[in-house]
Amino acid sequence: MNPLSFLLDEWQQRHLLTDEQRAQLETHERTRSVSLYILLRSLLYAGILLFTSGVGVLIYNNINTIGHTALIGLLAVLTAGSFFYVYRTSVPFSRRLIENEAKFSDFALLVACTLFLILEGYVQWRYNVFGTRYGLATVLPAILFLFCAYRFDHRGVLSMGLTAFASWVGITVAPMEVLSNNDFNDMKLIVTAVLLGILYIGVGVASERMDFKKHFSFTYLLLGGNVFFIGSLAGLFREEGWAYGFALPIAAGCWLFVNHARRSHSFLFLLMAVVYGYIAFTYLLFEVMNEELWAFFGMFYVAASTGGVIWFFLNFKKLLKNREEERPPLR
Amino acid sequence: MKAYNETLLLNEYAQKMAQKWHSERLLSTEQLAEALQLHAQVPYNPNIFVKIGLFLFGYVCFMFGGGFVFMIVGEGVGFAVTSLLYGLGVTFLLLRLIKQKQLHFAGVDNALIYGIIGATMPLIFELYDTLKISELWVGVLFCLPVLVVVVYSFGEPLVALGAFLSGLFILASVLMKNPIGKALLPFALMIYSAVFFVVTRKLGQKSSAFYWKSAIYWVNTAALVLFYAAGNYFVVRELNAELNGLGSPSPEVTFAGLFWGFTILIPVLYLYGGFRWRDRTLLLLGLLGIVATILTIRYYHAVLPIEWALLLAGTVVAATAFGLIRSLKTPKFGFSYAPEKDNDERFAVEMVVISQMTKNSHSSEKGVEFGGGDFAGGGAEEKY
Numbered sequence: 001m002n003p004l005s006f007l008l009d010e011w012q013q014r015h016l017l018t019d020e021q022r023a024q025l026e027t028h029e030r031t032r033s034v035s036l037y038i039l040l041r042s043l044l045y046a047g048i049l050l051f052t053s054g055v056g057v058l059i060y061n062n063i064n065t066i067g068h069t070a071l072i073g074l075l076a077v078l079t080a081g082s083f084f085y086v087y088r089t090s091v092p093f094s095r096r097l098i099e100n101e102a103k104f105s106d107f108a109l110l111v112a113c114t115l116f117l118i119l120e121g122y123v124q125w126r127y128n129v130f131g132t133r134y135g136l137a138t139v140l141p142a143i144l145f146l147f148c149a150y151r152f153d154h155r156g157v158l159s160m161g162l163t164a165f166a167s168w169v170g171i172t173v174a175p176m177e178v179l180s181n182n183d184f185n186d187m188k189l190i191v192t193a194v195l196l197g198i199l200y201i202g203v204g205v206a207s208e209r210m211d212f213k214k215h216f217s218f219t220y221l222l223l224g225g226n227v228f229f230i231g232s233l234a235g236l237f238r239e240e241g242w243a244y245g246f247a248l249p250i251a252a253g254c255w256l257f258v259n260h261a262r263r264s265h266s267f268l269f270l271l272m273a274v275v276y277g278y279i280a281f282t283y284l285l286f287e288v289m290n291e292e293l294w295a296f297f298g299m300f301y302v303a304a305s306t307g308g309v310i311w312f313f314l315n316f317k318k319l320l321k322n323r324e325e326e327r328p329p330l331r
Numbered sequence: 332m333k334a335y336n337e338t339l340l341l342n343e344y345a346q347k348m349a350q351k352w353h354s355e356r357l358l359s360t361e362q363l364a365e366a367l368q369l370h371a372q373v374p375y376n377p378n379i380f381v382k383i384g385l386f387l388f389g390y391v392c393f394m395f396g397g398g399f400v401f402m403i404v405g406e407g408v409g410f411a412v413t414s415l416l417y418g419l420g421v422t423f424l425l426l427r428l429i430k431q432k433q434l435h436f437a438g439v440d441n442a443l444i445y446g447i448i449g450a451t452m453p454l455i456f457e458l459y460d461t462l463k464i465s466e467l468w469v470g471v472l473f474c475l476p477v478l479v480v481v482v483y484s485f486g487e488p489l490v491a492l493g494a495f496l497s498g499l500f501i502l503a504s505v506l507m508k509n510p511i512g513k514a515l516l517p518f519a520l521m522i523y524s525a526v527f528f529v530v531t532r533k534l535g536q537k538s539s540a541f542y543w544k545s546a547i548y549w550v551n552t553a554a555l556v557l558f559y560a561a562g563n564y565f566v567v568r569e570l571n572a573e574l575n576g577l578g579s580p581s582p583e584v585t586f587a588g589l590f591w592g593f594t595i596l597i598p599v600l601y602l603y604g605g606f607r608w609r610d611r612t613l614l615l616l617g618l619l620g621i622v623a624t625i626l627t628i629r630y631y632h633a634v635l636p637i638e639w640a641l642l643l644a645g646t647v648v649a650a651t652a653f654g655l656i657r658s659l660k661t662p663k664f665g666f667s668y669a670p671e672k673d674n675d676e677r678f679a680v681e682m683v684v685i686s687q688m689t690k691n692s693h694s695s696e697k698g699v700e701f702g703g704g705d706f707a708g709g710g711a712e713e714k715y
Contacts, residue, residue, distance in 0.1 A: 051649060
């Protein structure tokens with residue numbers, strides 16, 4: 001006997017179900033069709049990845065007989081073809097989330113944008129079209145991707161565009177490499193990162209407030225928030241006196257993110273605010289505190305404060321509830 | 332003793348099913364309301380990101396709390412005893428917390444469970460030391476009861492997996508002591524995993540084992556993976572060479588035909604089982620098994636050059652997936668292709684992957700053509 005029949009027994013005893021309804025539910029569960037959505041989609045991606053790497057190796061081995069020009073031509077045709085397919089299957093622009101019936105359209109857009117990046121790099125390597133205007137070479141894909149993201153309503157391409165734009169101003173926003181790939185010893189870079197973060201967060205909040213591509217705000221806030229908080233923390237950790245000034249933007253950012261999490265029920269932002277806020281607060285406390293004191297007090301402080309954070313996580317629904325009714329949830 | 336309140340877990344299951352049936356119009360709204368009222372009390376089940384936060388902070392809290400206790404108590408009664416006492420104290424707290432906040436795998440309880448297990452380890456090390464045992468597997472054997480007790484009372488999946496792997500380690504270590512045991516190792520491991528598979532599968536269908544549902548699922552999956560790995564020709568041949576110090580290239584093993592048979596048949600068996608029982612885990616493992624089998628065959632008998640193999644495999648895989656997506660638009664054989672609900676986790680993962688991909692294709696090209704590779708990296712803005 002499995003939990004299902006156990007449950008149905010109980011309901012039947014309490015006359016919640018009639019006999020035939022019970023039988024109906026049982027057959028329904030036994031014959032319920034299992035969705036292979038994620039499995040088949042991953043399989044499709046894997047197949048395409050294998051195929052393209054095969055083509056890649058093949059071309060690499062035979063580049064002398066094929067010739068670069070022919071290859072660039074082929075890439076251009078493929079890119080144009082993908083964009084054309086996307087354009088043909090697209091639906092008119094809307095400020096809201098678009099449900100596109102064409103199954104492979106969003107996938108084709110992703111492929112088209114990736115191909116464009118490869119093509120651009122190839123052309124630059126071969127013909128040096130951009131010369132030394134590297135800025136132009138990076139801002140071009142950024143503009144194209146952002147345009148496509150808004151026109152065809154694609155969150156994946158939006159994050160491609162935001163990543164490309166960030167690399168135009170010299171910042172890596174890819175979440176796994178924000179720390180390792182940016183040289184945060186450089187003050188100019190820190191300021192750039194913080195400003196870029198503010199810009200992304202601002203656009204994210206604005207798009208939500210103005211109900212313009214509201215569902216994009218998640219991407220903006222996640223990419224922007226990470227680079228903003230990490231940049232500000234890097235600033236805070238500098239030894240100079242005015243470095244404490246970075247505490248202000250961090251505090252403001254935490255406040256904004258907690259509020260946003262409460263309104264949109266996106267708890268990733270709550271987590272970000274708490275983790276980054278905790279790091280900043282603890283650092284500041286240990287900076288201002290007397291050294292002998294914290295040798296003893298440190299352990300206790302960390303144990304007690306993490307306990308406090310746990311308490312906050314377990315009770316935040318109650319704590320943040322009082323203003324819940326102001327605005328209906330957005331997601 | 333079960334640490335979690337089983338009624339709450341059953342209520343959670345009941346609410347989930349009631350809501351599902353209601354959305355499929357099998358239950359009326361009144362029935363749904365009645366069911367929800369009947370099963371009103373459910374465990375606190377926060378969003379995945381809150382769970383991550385709870386886990387992180389729970390872990391740090393446990394570690395620093397321990398440090399604080401050691402600082403105050405000192406090592407008066409010995410490190411192992413203090414640590415055990417601390418573990419017991421936390422266990423008491425944890426049980427209270429679970430009761431009060433109605434937790435069930437909410438992150439903080441998981442972190443504390445791992446911490447408590449860790450706190451019992453110094454005592455076992457000390458025992459191991461004083462008894463002058465030099466065999467690691469005996470030490471693992473000492474840990475096993477702790478793990479089993481924890482699995483019984485908490486049903487924590489990762490601990491269950493740990494217990495399964497500890498048993499595996501003990502079995503393998505004992506067998507490796509003599510040559511006959513070494514020769515029988517693959518068969519012993521296959522039997523070990525087969526036994527666990529059958530037991531967990533039987534248990535999984537019992538409503539009395541509902542409390543250990545996720546632990547059973549994890550061990551069941553691990554047993555399937557081990558069963559394939561233990562019979563795989565590549566694993567057997569290379570491990571055989573490694574364990575007997577035969578050097579490379581590894582010599583042919585006895586019963587080679589039998590292991591080739593296992594390598595090829597087990598994934599097929601998994602796929603068949605997945606199809607029969609409509610089990611996604613089995614289907615996935617079957618597919619991964621086929622990949623492993625193809626790689627194994629290629630390792631010893633490469634017939635196609637790599638690029639053509641990639642092209643062929645890619646075409647077959649993509650075409651199969653494409654065909655299945657098309658044909659499953661209308662459900663067949665109990666399978667369908669219906670989009671699942673979007674959620675924040677998926678967006679976050681997707682976004683990280685895509686952003687990472689864009690960044691990589693950027694920097695790898697630019698690394699070649701613009702020289703220096705500092706394009707996507709730091710300190711680049713002076714150049715613009």
